[in-house]
Amino acid sequence: MFFSKAHVVAVLLSASSSYAQDIGGTFTVNCSPLTIQRRDPVISFGKDTSDHVHAVIGGTAFRGNTTNEDALNSKATTCDKILDHSIYWVPTLYHINNDGRYELVKHKGGAVYYQNRACNYQAGRTRCPSIKENFPTVFPAGLRMISGDKDLRTFNKNDIAQRAINHHCLGSIDQETNSLPLVHCDTIRSQVTFPPCWDGVNVDSADHKSHMAFPAIGDFNGGVCPESHPVALIQLFYEFHFDTKKYTDRNFVFAQGDKTGYGFHGDFINGWTDLKRLGDAHRTCTGAKGVDAPTCSLNIGTDGYAGHASNQTPEHAAPAEDVGLNGPLSALPNNKVPTGETPQAKLRSRVFPRGY
Numbered sequence: 001m002f003f004s005k006a007h008v009v010a011v012l013l014s015a016s017s018s019y020a021q022d023i024g025g026t027f028t029v030n031c032s033p034l035t036i037q038r039r040d041p042v043i044s045f046g047k048d049t050s051d052h053v054h055a056v057i058g059g060t061a062f063r064g065n066t067t068n069e070d071a072l073n074s075k076a077t078t079c080d081k082i083l084d085h086s087i088y089w090v091p092t093l094y095h096i097n098n099d100g101r102y103e104l105v106k107h108k109g110g111a112v113y114y115q116n117r118a119c120n121y122q123a124g125r126t127r128c129p130s131i132k133e134n135f136p137t138v139f140p141a142g143l144r145m146i147s148g149d150k151d152l153r154t155f156n157k158n159d160i161a162q163r164a165i166n167h168h169c170l171g172s173i174d175q176e177t178n179s180l181p182l183v184h185c186d187t188i189r190s191q192v193t194f195p196p197c198w199d200g201v202n203v204d205s206a207d208h209k210s211h212m213a214f215p216a217i218g219d220f221n222g223g224v225c226p227e228s229h230p231v232a233l234i235q236l237f238y239e240f241h242f243d244t245k246k247y248t249d250r251n252f253v254f255a256q257g258d259k260t261g262y263g264f265h266g267d268f269i270n271g272w273t274d275l276k277r278l279g280d281a282h283r284t285c286t287g288a289k290g291v292d293a294p295t296c297s298l299n300i301g302t303d304g305y306a307g308h309a310s311n312q313t314p315e316h317a318a319p320a321e322d323v324g325l326n327g328p329l330s331a332l333p334n335n336k337v338p339t340g341e342t343p344q345a346k347l348r349s350r351v352f353p354r355g356y
């Protein structure tokens with residue numbers, strides 16, 4: 001499902017920005033699930049558990065204190081680009097059953113898009129050069145960052161960082177919303193776009209955000225970087241797939257207790273084992289998998305495409321707690337209390353005034 005050309009084209013066409021680029025500006029890393037557990041080596045570095053449960057893909061060195069060096073020394077990855085030992089994670093999704101219990105929704109893995117979308121700050125620059133003349137700077141070693149805010153339960157369309165979080169419904173109705181979907185979906189594909197503009201100095205910051213920024217001109221998915229964060233890096237876009245086919249209502253909640261979907265977010269630890277080849281990728285690789293061109297710098301040996309490494313397992317044991325892998329739970333892990341309204345409840349209260 002992650003690999004078809006049609007799928008990639010659909011994603012690019014659905015990008016609302018005028019900065020949407022042709023396929024040569026993107027390559028994808030396609031990943032099977034690695035683990036579902038309550039750890040977060042960015043927000044809760046060094047702690048054995050984190051605030052809420054995450055769905056994790058990528059490098060197998062994931063644990064509570066994974067450094068970037070640990071990530072790149074991962075023994076394996078669940079992703080299909082063998083140079084990539086980066087680790088990617090998001091809050092996982094639960095369904096609230098009729099009896100009030102929380103059922104872990106099956107996480108099906110994800111795709112990460114590496115996009116040529118932003119350009120460096122230059123005084124007077126009002127739009128980016130074409131992708132043939134614009135190449136983002138490769139990620140600095142040690143880069144870690146987050147996009148999104150776990151505590152959001154409302155949506156402000158004027159906030160570029162909030163627009164960068166959305167959910168794509170795949171099924172008989174195909175629609176993209178900033179909230180969780182309003183209709184039945186076979187799959188909910190929850191999506192995070194990361195800020196592509198770097199301050200040029202810091203690989204992390206206290207809030208894991210302020211060393212990065214969204215474009216000053218353009219939109220969340222591409223444009224000209226601000227003077228404060230002048231260096232355009234590769235822009236990351238996550239798609240995490242949740243199997244929601246069997247659920248007839250919209251009573252979902254993300255692990256941090258978010259019933260709205262506005263508090264969805266993503267974390268990233270750069271673990272690319274060869275930054276030179278990564279940096280050359282948008283220049284040398286074309287095609288939906290980003291490895292099709294003979295000159296592609298991601299091709300090592302005969303092929304940099306490792307196939308879907310679905311049999312990889314974490315090198316370190318998860319915390320002992322049950323996160324729902326053995327059946328529905330009476331409370332969300334860490335007793336997170338659901339807040340905010342499901343989009344469906346909100347719709348109902350709009351359609352039927354009080355008293356009906």
Ligand SMILES: *[C@@H]1O[C@H](CO)[C@@H](O)[C@H](O)[C@H]1NC(C)=O
Nearest residue numbers: 045046063064065066067070
């Ligand atoms: C991470 O924790 C493990 C186990 O406690 C320890 O052996 C290792 O040195 C730690 N690594 C870092 C970078 O703190």
